[in-house]
Amino acid sequence: MEREKPLIVITGPTAAGKTDFSIKLAKVIGGEIISADSMQVYRELNIGTDKILPDRMEGIPHHLIDVVDPDEYFSVADFVREADKVIEKVRKKGKFPLIVGGTAFYIRALLYGLSTLPSADENIRRDLNKLSTEELYNSLRDIDPVYASKINKTDRKRVIRALEVYKLTGKPLSSFKLPEEPRYEFYGYFLYRNRDELYRRINNRVDSQIERGLVQEARKLLSYGKEITAFQALGYKEMLPYIEGKVSLEEVVRNLKRRTRRFAKRQFTWFRKEKGFKWINLSEIPEEKVIDIIKDDLRKGGVL
Template identity: 40%
Template sequence: MLLAGPTAVGKTALALELARRLGTEIVNADSMQVYRHMDIGTAKPSAEEQRLVPHHLLDVVDPDEPFDAARYVAMARPVIDRFHRRGRIPLVVGGTGLYMKALTRGLCPGAPAAPEVRRTLMEEMARRGSAALHEELCRVDPVLGRRLHPNDRQRILRALEVYRATGRPLSHWQEQHRFQVSLYPGIKIALFRDREDLYERINRRTWIMMEQGFLDEVRNLLAMGYAPSLKPMQSLGYRHLCDHLSGRRDLDEAVALIQRDTRRYAKRQMTWFKGDPEFHWFHADDPDPVFRWVERRLGETDAG
């Protein structure tokens, strides 16, 4: 069972209650909550919430370890298979649509790696910056370019690596795959809120994170030796506060940019999940229809 939705929509609270009612546990599907030492800025479930319902795939790698959808699937499938062998339904919760799609539909094999091309691209990125390479990607692969943020260095590098090595955009390879394999039968739930309500929640949660010590969390990560250029340190919030700590922007500006970019990210998440017709949508403020719908679907499954 999948529970998805944009950041700050209210997935955690509903997931805890749904897991309690089903007598099951939660499998994380958030690409940032897999990292150790990154708790506040990723809105990771609190220690108390993790005591209420066991969670899996939280804090499984350090910020300087490579992690992607393939590694996520490799770690998640054994966990899910253990649930299935015991006759229990795992509850996969998160906002990273690619991880959920890869888990349920398989990974696009894409083109083989081209190490020489990758090295050239990394040199270009160091010299020209990720924004310039993102502009190039938008020209050669506009479909993927629209989906990727200019700071998403790793995915930009991979997309340009594929294009330069094969002459075909990565979106072409993905279209050939089309995620047509169904690895797990699933119940897919997505939560939504009115846009203004969601944006207000994002703005408010950003300030709550700051009050909880988000800046100190980033400061501690830098003190531990994790470079600002690392993929997770370039994610929402972390890159903005790294800029503040380096003196490139003041704190109020950094917070405002976190809020703005998080709102934009939430919009992209909504677009992603709406592209999957298997998701059934529910308003986050009214959980009872979710519980009734899940109960009905499980009853239909048992009857079948």
């Protein structure tokens, strides 16, 4: 019986060049791309997420992009369930599933699974959503300071989930341990660049997003309300003060660039703790050489 294709995980900080590289890799080894980006699952969030458009896909199928509307709830458990289905379909074609994106929690959940947590409770969620993000975070800090210290205090979605778990179980979310054994065989690659180059790419990306209409995209999303996930996401929450006339566009752009650099730092920090990832500096190693490295790894593993 033929061995199943392993997952190939391409991750790294925002603006490192994961998207373009993954297309080149997929064309060379025969793969399809499964997005591991928690914001690209939402329709209409195009510019702020730097979502790849069909004319840039070069014929490579992309999955788990534009899955739900902006006002729908999409959890990490939803992602794992849907990704599992796509992986099975891609493998049946005899192709490599390429997991591509920078949402570390999604990637880890897919590779290792989730701890046994209770399902969402709409009544609890409805009550929690009546409170401000600051009130919610203060409550979380009281009951689970460990988890509260690990997330952004403005990440309303995760704060609510942690409070929901506590209300349902009486236990802090930090007490639930994640599995340690992988669910899939995988080859992981963390692609990054030298700091100066990465920061320059981040700044250029933000400038390009503004030119392409990020402000207008954020205005349009307001029709769904301020409480949707988009307005807790990098690239959109920074637009609100400008749309509401509280700050200048120049200040918003500076703030977005600064927060994006901080986000990239957190991505480095997260993946330093992850096992099984080979770190590759795209500032020093050409993409063609990186593809050769991956092909060599797959050959040594007997899967290419």
